[in-house]
Amino acid sequence: MNERIRAFAELDRVIHEPGRLMIAALLYAVERADFLYLQHETEMNKGTLSSHIARLEDAGYIEVEKTYRGKVPQTLLRLTEIGRKTFEQYRSNLKKAL
Secondary structure, eight states, rough: OOOHHOOOOOOOOOHHHHHHHHHHHHTTSSSEEEEEHHHHHHHHHHHHHHHHHHHHHHTTTTEEEEETTEEEEEEEEEOOOOHHHHHHHHHHHHHHOO
């Protein structure tokens, strides 16, 4: 099989979905981010964003921390080490494919 075609086949399907790819890319660039920041940057509604976050969390790629800022609830998210390595591998495979 052609190396470029194989690289496409090796793309992580969890991260490859556009919504999850945006979340992973945003979290890769920062130590952590809150839910509202991700919602603003991705322009997703709360339900869609929550669904993508749950899928990434189930895969072990992100960590979700529920806390408070004063009396206001706050949801903080960060890439786990596995998530960071998976995203780096995804980028590498995508570059090979292209």
